[in-house]
Amino acid sequence: MTSLSLASVLAEASRRYPDKVAVVDGPHRVTYSQLWREALTYAAALRDLGIGPDKTVAVAVPNTVDFPRAYYGVLAAGAVVVPVHLLLNAQEIAYVLRDSGADLLICHTALLGVAAEAAWAAGVPVVTVGSPSANQDAPRRLEELATEPLPTFVSRQAEDVAVVFYTSGTTGSPKGALLTHLNLVMNATVNVFDANDARPTDVVLGCLPLFHTYGQTVGMNGTFRLGATLVLLARFSGAAAIDLMLAEDVTVFHGVPTMYIGLLEAAAGRERLPELRITVSGGASLPVAVLEKFTEVFQTTIYEGYGLSETSPTATTNQPHFGTRPGTIGHPIWGVEVEIARAEVDERIELLPTGELGEIVIRGHNVFAGYLGKPEETERAVVDGWLRSGDLGTKDEEGFIRVVDRKKDLIIRGGFNVYPREVEEVLARHPAVAQVAVVGVPDDALGEEVVAVVVAAPDVAVTEEDLLAWSREQLGKHKYPRRVRLASELPMGPSLKVLKREIRRQLTDGTL
Template identity: 70%
Template structure:
């Protein structure tokens, strides 16, 4: 019988590079041998608490060493990890615990208030990890549990569930996307060994939330797969990131577009900047103007990629072998097919020729095994063996994929389709625009109107002047008739701009 466990990513690194630093956080430095041994100890303690192979265990923790320690401990016990979004309310978190059928919650002490309330609402137990908090009745600490440390991890079948990621729920209740050991081992391996020129000597900034698929697979699992070092930053800001990168000699940066904007703002006026060898962007479309500024400021090529929770996440990325092409998300990774399908056909997948606009569809070793407990939703998402992403894009004759927009983000103005990303790319080039997000707002005449929400680079930016400037660069149906100036754009913990919040607030005039 073939077996495979995602826990092997850390176990093998500890065997090969026992004395190398695996993780640096605010509290200290941890070698691979130490981190793996502590994960195995956690596995023994979880078994003592009744966790068995095939169970699910929720993990509520920020970007500190306790996250990977508990993550690999859960996997080593043979259970699947349910990483929990840190901004959820107790009731929202309780929904995730019930829906995932979590047996136990492992919560960092900084997250105990919400996690304990959620666990009580869901009717399951919670244990804490990390520093002992002060005051109040406290749940049992995992460190205080007596358990026999296993010699190695509990092995699993390749298609067994390793991690359950919960989607944002923008089209209904959040769904748990089940990712297998094979999905995640392959994605970590191919991101590092095939798609990008990762090195064991890399020092990677871990600023993406580890509960998120990008931070978890590309940053954490990828770093450990190579035996490199991950420097954790619990709360991102441009200044904090640059200071930490300089202090620790970070040469690899993984981030979403808003993080790159933050780096550029923090870099202004500094005499010394980190020497970045490799930059990877994902999570949302990176405006070409921002990419060019990052390349100029940090003298580093930015490789933009694309993926979803359901695809482990990486499906495509710009790769050194093919060359980076700004404005695209590169080629499909090894062993994965990415094509463009006719978007209006729901019951089957009909592929379109190169150059035509349609829905991006994906098949390969990275596609999830299904939504937990939702066979109908799984059948709607995976059609004819292809995962339907809901994203619109094109693929050129050279194999480069370009994301145009989410199907749900299209603005239909007077019967014409307007793709917000195209408008954002133009507005981002205005010298007084720091950030921009384009949405559709209700309009009695045209159905929807184009609205640009802009964070100015300086106070002199005038909305009317920007509208006139955009008229010269965009078609009559595309340029924004409304420009709203804002101090900042709303973002989630993964630093992605929350367009649904912008639509809600601007449509009702409350922002």
């Protein structure tokens, strides 16, 4: 067995760059040596609470320096981290605590209301981090329990589980995806040393939620693996992000499509914008119209990538080595294979020739160890050593991979396949459209009907009839939406991804 711990990412950065600023959190500037010492101090306190290699610790902390302190503190103690999505309600958090078998919850004092209720319901003890609570009955603070830091982190094996990410639960209850130390160390390393032209001198904006796999691996762990500086933003808005990037001379931005849309809206009328050397998009498909506009306004190249919680998360990305191609997710990262398989065959993997449409399948060092306590779900997800992504796509002769749509989002209208992303790309080019989501809703005659939900651009007058007419001109007769609904906003998940299942529900029950 090979010894490897995700904690070594911060430990090594502390050794190489002890006096360099690791994290900027408002007025606080924390060096690598300071952050690592604090994590080891937390680890000592956790050890005194009985937390070690056979234990699991849930972490409910926002984008503050308390997150990496707690995260690496748990890893240094040798325990497993369960990041808690901060937009969940008490009942949903209690489910995660029970299902993961959490032995302890580390909770930021700002989140005590909902998280403490969840922990009480699940019978899980709580300790807090962050500013002291005014409530005299608040749980003990981890800082107050700390003594001398551990001399070093507890050794783990490469294939031991390091982090359990809970999927969004689009079908049934959320599942805990088991990510190993090897998965996460490799993904952070390959992201910064192979996939991108990242440098230790970079300043990275940490506006993606750190509890989410994208913000955690690509943002935080990748930055620390490189020895760069992470500037945290607790709550994203386009204006706040631009202001902070200008103030801190940020050079790298990782975001999801809704963030790029927000940055474009906030950029209007500004005399000065951040000089971004690297911009990365993931989490959902980025409309080509948004990519082109952002490139023009910010004078930079967006590298769109793709991944899942089950792939640590990065599987592919547009990379400087291979060049970029708008509308694609680039090439597989180093050490990972991504192919196209026959989507309708579930029990085995049948790879398809170049150019054919099928399901995107992945194998390599990034593929997870399975779903916690769900062997049948794991067997359905990993077939013949390949992870079935649930996404439909193609690979061209130059190796560029394109996501066509989610298998489950495919609309079958009157026997014809309609891919929502294709319709969204067309509508996104209308000057009055800021955001759009296309879904299928039940229809007695056709099976499903195509419906577009649109958020209009600020200060632009447009009607549903205008957008219907535009769609009719731009799309085939079986593709254009027969219904368009204007909305003030689209429902978003904790990772700022549009929740199409919620849109379908609202359309079906008439609340949209």
